Amino acid sequence: MNASPQPFHRPPQDQEVLGELLHSLSQPLTSLRCSLELSIEEVAGQQQEAVSVALEQAERVIGLVKLMREYLDAELALPPPQSVALAPVLRAVVEQLSSVAAVRQVRLQLVGTCAATIPVAETRLRLALQYLIGVLIETQQPNREITLRLKENSSESVLWAQVAGDASTDPQSRRGPVSGTLRKVKLAIASRMLESAGASLVFDDRDRSGFVLRIPRSPDASRPAELLI
Numbered sequence: 001m002n003a004s005p006q007p008f009h010r011p012p013q014d015q016e017v018l019g020e021l022l023h024s025l026s027q028p029l030t031s032l033r034c035s036l037e038l039s040i041e042e043v044a045g046q047q048q049e050a051v052s053v054a055l056e057q058a059e060r061v062i063g064l065v066k067l068m069r070e071y072l073d074a075e076l077a078l079p080p081p082q083s084v085a086l087a088p089v090l091r092a093v094v095e096q097l098s099s100v101a102a103v104r105q106v107r108l109q110l111v112g113t114c115a116a117t118i119p120v121a122e123t124r125l126r127l128a129l130q131y132l133i134g135v136l137i138e139t140q141q142p143n144r145e146i147t148l149r150l151k152e153n154s155s156e157s158v159l160w161a162q163v164a165g166d167a168s169t170d171p172q173s174r175r176g177p178v179s180g181t182l183r184k185v186k187l188a189i190a191s192r193m194l195e196s197a198g199a200s201l202v203f204d205d206r207d208r209s210g211f212v213l214r215i216p217r218s219p220d221a222s223r224p225a226e227l228l229i
């Protein structure tokens with residue numbers, strides 16, 4: 001495993017300009033999507049198929065713009081908010097993504113406990129965990145099992161993602177270049193959000209889907225009851 005590279009921080013004025021440009025770009029794209037959604041009901045045959053393809057492409061570009069904005073926001077130097085407990089947010093994310101995993105015939109479970117808190121907004125922590133675990137689910141083939149293990153010692157808490165099951169087929173080979181790019185961006189966003197809050201995130205060398213997240217333990221943290229899903 002190799003540590004993630006340190007993020008490059010742009011000057012604040014550049015961040016503001018890029019943010020405004022992305023916001024300006026998202027408005028016409030949203031209008032285009034709405035127009036295509038209305039048009040698809042008014043045409044038939046090959047025209048309807050062409051409009052459907054255009055709508056799919058518009059939604060993909062809108063998704064890319066959203067990720068670009070999140071990537072930009074992830075490197076903003078914000079004042080540290082009140083620390084958020086990792087365990088309850090992680091549990092909520094696992095419960096949310098369990099149905100997604102089930103559709104892909106992947107088992108997702110969370111085992112263990114920790115008292116870690118992270119100085120990051122809860123919305124950012126939730127999004128980072130959604131991207132980390134979501135990418136992990138997406139890159140698995142059926143009949144595999146993802147176990148998220150929470151552990152802690154006197155100095156830190158650790159979230160370790162482990163995958164078990166048949167690995168005879170490389171899931172990466174069954175995905176297109178666009179999907180691979182989206183996964184990389186999502187992992188980069190998660191890295192920036194978590195590392196800016198003082199955590200250490202290390203990815204699996206093979207496909208950057210497995211990961212180990214380390215959070216320095218707060219001195220006054222108390223140990224909650226064991227967490228098991």
